[in-house]
Each structure stands twice: as structure tokens, then as C-alpha cells.
Amino acid sequence: MEPIIGIECHVSLNTKTKLFCSCSLTGNEEPNSRCCDVCIGAPGSKPVLNKKAMEYALKLCLALNCKIADEVVFSRKTYFYPDMGKNYQITQYEIPIGSDGYLEVFGKKIKIKRIQIEEDPAALIHQGNTVLVDYNRSGTPLCEIVTEPDMNSPEEAREFLKRLLTILNYIKIFDIKNCIVKADANVSIKGYERVEIKNINGFKDIERAISYEIERHKSLIKEGNGVKDKETRGWDSDKGITEFQRSKESEADYGYIVDPDLVPIDISKELVEKTRKELPELPQEKSLRYQKEYKIKKDDAEVLANDYELTGLLENAIKKKIDPLFAAEWIRREVTRVLNYNKKELGEIFIIKNLLDVLELIQENKITRQTGQRLMELLIEKDINVKEYVKKQGLELVSDSKELEDICKKILKENTQAVKEYLEGNEKSFMFLVGQCMRSSKGKADPKTINELLKKLIK
Ligand SMILES: [Zn+2]
Numbered sequence: 042m043e044p045i046i047g048i049e050c051h052v053s054l055n056t057k058t059k060l061f062c063s064c065s066l067t068g069n070e071e072p073n074s075r076c077c078d079v080c081i082g083a084p085g086s087k088p089v090l091n092k093k094a095m096e097y098a099l100k101l102c103l104a105l106n107c108k109i110a111d112e113v114v115f116s117r118k119t120y121f122y123p124d125m126g127k128n129y130q131i132t133q134y135e136i137p138i139g140s141d142g143y144l145e146v147f148g149k150k151i152k153i154k155r156i157q158i159e160e161d162p163a164a165l166i167h168q169g170n171t172v173l174v175d176y177n178r179s180g181t182p183l184c185e186i187v188t189e190p191d192m193n194s195p196e197e198a199r200e201f202l203k204r205l206l207t208i209l210n211y212i213k214i215f216d217i218k219n220c221i222v223k224a225d226a227n228v229s230i231k232g233y234e235r236v237e238i239k240n241i242n243g244f245k246d247i248e249r250a251i252s253y254e255i256e257r258h259k260s261l262i263k264e265g266n267g268v269k270d271k272e273t274r275g276w277d278s279d280k281g282i283t284e285f286q287r288s289k290e291s292e293a294d295y296g297y298i299v300d301p302d303l304v305p306i307d308i309s310k311e312l313v314e315k316t317r318k319e320l321p322e323l324p325q326e327k328s329l330r331y332q333k334e335y336k337i338k339k340d341d342a343e344v345l346a347n348d349y350e351l352t353g354l355l356e357n358a359i360k361k362k363i364d365p366l367f368a369a370e371w372i373r374r375e376v377t378r379v380l381n382y383n384k385k386e387l388g389e390i391f392i393i394k395n396l397l398d399v400l401e402l403i404q405e406n407k408i409t410r411q412t413g414q415r416l417m418e419l420l421i422e423k424d425i426n427v428k429e430y431v432k433k434q435g436l437e438l439v440s441d442s443k444e445l446e447d448i449c450k451k452i453l454k455e456n457t458q459a460v461k462e463y464l465e466g467n468e469k470s471f472m473f474l475v476g477q478c479m480r481s482s483k484g485k486a487d488p489k490t491i492n493e494l495l496k497k498l499i500k
Pocket residue numbers: 059062063064075076077078079080081180
């Protein structure tokens with residue numbers, strides 16, 4: 042029972058103005074304060090394409106390895122619903138701006154079928170039995186990204202969205218603070234019909250929603266009633282379930298026609314090349330550079346480069362003159378361990394400066410790795426001054442060689458039998474002596490230094 046998963050997701054572009062008019066995208070939050078004839082869809086109003094939105098979409102298409110259309114053409118998708126005054130949404134249908142791209146996830150190329158530009162409808166506000174319409178959102182530029190059904194597990198779908206988000210952050214075409222990526226997922230079990238799950242917000246919920254749906258399909262198959270008709274379901278994040286909404290309509294039901302108000306606009310080869318050159322370093326290039334420049338292992342480099350937050354942490358550490366290889370390893374092993382255990386993302390539980398302080402203290406040999414691990418547990422959702430805390434709690438490694446030597450001498454004197462056994466070739470006795478010294482220093486000595494000191498003193 043192999044699951045087959047495809048994703049459609051919507052990203053709001055952070056242009057200054059709306060897609061087809063000069064109303065501002067941000068500012069006054071008073072309902073219906075940022076709108077005009079065009080974005081409320083008044084009869085006779087004429088939309089004019091925002092070139093910036095087109096350029097942002099072009100960036101995204103190139104970052105996702107898409108073929109670029111020769112021209113931008115818009116169509117009207119007709120439907121009747123109060124969130125769209127003109128009863129159609131301006132979108133792209135026949136020729137999307139980008140097609141045939143891919144995004145690599147866990148070494149597998151997930152094909153991008155199409156990327157299109159479209160306008161966001163207005164927001165509906167439900168108040169008891171009344172529905173209010175706020176047109177401030179109407180006309181916000183969106184990019185819709187549609188994948189082929191190339192994913193086979195909820196983890197893959199989550200990672201796809203996460204990597205997409207990383208790229209979106211790198212190319213800076215959307216607002217990271219309001220970075221809700223809205224997605225719909227098509228889910229089926231091989232040999233059966235597919236179900237579309239609507240309105241999933243963010244990559245944690247995509248994994249939950251798809252997992253739930255796959256299990257539902259599997260139990261239907263076990264009962265002898267695998268999914269036979271296409272349907273649309275909604276995701277309820279609070280209850281953690283999907284709910285039936287309607288039988289799925291086909292694209293033909295929307296009666297698309299090319300929008301006669303918007304003349305096709307050429308996308309010149311020069312513009313494509315200029316945009317391509319302006320793209321920042323993307324995850325794949327970053328990963329290769331990490332491997333070459335810092336000798337970070339391939340696996341670590343890939344994981345770090347594909348996570349916007351972890352990469353940020355690594356690059357900040359490098360700026361603070363922390364050894365890249367050590368930083369990469371610590372972030373990949375220790376930081377992700379704590380994050381996975383708490384099922385959280387970096388920015389949700391850590392203050393970056395505190396983590397960098399921990400890294401610095403370990404690198405300077407001022408604390409042990411174990412102390413570093415303990416500090417990280419402490420830093421979860423808590424802001425403490427790491428350096429002061431370490432001093433106050435006496436967690437600093439004993440670096441005074443006289444003090445260490447005294448500890449070693451004392452332990453050797455108290456354990457003559459073990460010394461004798463070690464001299465006869467018993468390595469375990471030596472480890473015992475190291476252990477005694479560590480204990481005597483209350484774990485604040487560097488085991489390597491103790492090792493060397495003991496060997497020197499026994500000779
Ligand atoms: Zn407007």
C-alpha cells in the first residue's frame with residue numbers, strides 16, 4: 042500500500058503593492074481601508090500587472106529549476122463566492138510562468154509541474170450568522186506551486202515544504218515574519234482515487250494531515266472500501282482530523298477564459314538571464330561550498346544548507362571565528378538532537394546569541410562538551426547570560442595546571458595499588474585513576490589534560 046502524494050502550495054509575495062493595482066499590501070489594518078475599484082472588482086475597472094510581482098515569480102521559477110514561459114498570460118477562473126466581487130479570480134491557466142522544474146529532497150528530485158501567478162481573494166469574517174468581507178487582502182500577489190505526485194511519505198512532503206521555505210527565504214520574495222505557507226495535499230494509495238486536503242498551514246501540519254489521511258485510506262482498504270471517488274477534505278488542525286467537504290470539481294467546472302483586460306507581456310531572454318545572475322547562493326551551492334571550503338561532511342553540509350535557520354546559525358558561528366567544522370558538527374548532532382526531542386524549530390526555543398556563546402566556550406576549552414550539552418537543555422526557552430552563568434556556577438574547566446597537578450598527585454598517593462597494576466600493563470587501572478581525578482575535580486577538568494598529566498607523573 043504505497044502512498045502517493047502531490048502538493049500545491051500558495052506563497053504570498055512581499056511586494057509593496059497589490060498584483061493589479063497600486064493599493065498597499067501592508068499598513069492600515071482597518072477592514073476595507075486598502076482597496077480600490079480594481080481590487081474590489083468593480084465593473085469597468087482595469088487591472089494593470091505589477092512588474093515587481095512578475096520578477097519575484099521569475100526568481101522563484103529559476104530557483105526551482107523551471108522552464109520559463111515566453112510571455113505572461115492571465116486567465117479568469119470563474120466561480121461564485123462572496124470573497125471575489127467580480128466572480129472570477131485572475132490566475133494563470135493555459136501557460137504558467139514556470140513549468141517542468143524540480144526540488145531535490147533526500148536525494149530525490151520532486152518534479153515541479155507548474156508555478157503560476159494569481160491574486161488572493163478577499164478575507165471572509167464570520168460573526169454569528171453574518172459574514173463580513175474585508176477586501177484588504179484581495180489582490181495580494183500569490184505564487185502557486187504545483188508538484189507532480191512524486192512523494193511517497195509524510196516526511197518527504199514535510200521536507201519538501203521545509204526546503205521550499207528555505208529557498209523562499211534565500212531569495213527574499215516573501216515576508217519571513219508572516220511566513221505562512223499554505224498548502225493543499227493530494228493523497229492516494231496506489232490503485233485508488235485521490236483525495237485533496239485543503240488549508241494546511243506550515244510544514245508541521247502537512248506531515249500530520251497526510252499521516253492521518255494515509256491511515257484513513259489504509260483502514261478503508263482493509264474494510265474493502267478503498268477510495269473510489271475524488272473528494273475534497275478540510276484539515277482541522279485542532280482536532281487533528283480531515284473532514285469531508287465536497288466531491289472534487291474538475292478544472293473544466295471553472296470555465297477558464299483568457300483575460301482580455303491584461304495584454305500578454307513578453308519575458309525577454311535578457312530579463313531571465315539578469316534574474317538568474319542576481320539569484321543568491323542557493324542550498325545546493327551552499328552545501329558544495331561548505332564541503333569544499335570548510336571540509337564539512339557531505340551529509341552534514343546538505344542538512345545544514347537546506348535548513349534556513351540552521352544555516353544562519355552556522356554562518357553566524359563562522360563570523361564569530363568558531364571553527365566551521367566543529368560548529369557544523371555540534372549544530373548537526375547536538376542542536377538538532379535537542380530540537381527533535383522537543384519537536385521545535387530553532388527560533389522557537391533558542392536565542393541564537395546564547396548558543397553561539399556555548400560554542401565559543403567549548404572551542405576555547407573553557408567548558409567540557411558535557412557542560413555544553415547541559416547548558417543547551419537549560420537554554421530551552423530561557424534567556425540566561427551564558428558566560429556569567431558558567432562563572433557563577435563554577436562550571437569552568439580547571440585550567441590552572443598547579444591545581445590539576447595537585448589533584449593528580451593526591452589521587453596517585455591514595456591509589457598505589459592501581460598505579461602498580463597499571464605499571465604491570467593493566468589499562469583499566471589507568472582509566473580508574475583518570476576517573477578518580479575527574480571526580481575529584483567535580484568534572485571540571487579536561488580528561489585529555491588529566492591523561493597527559495598522570496602519564497607524566499607516573500613516569
Ligand atoms: Zn486596489
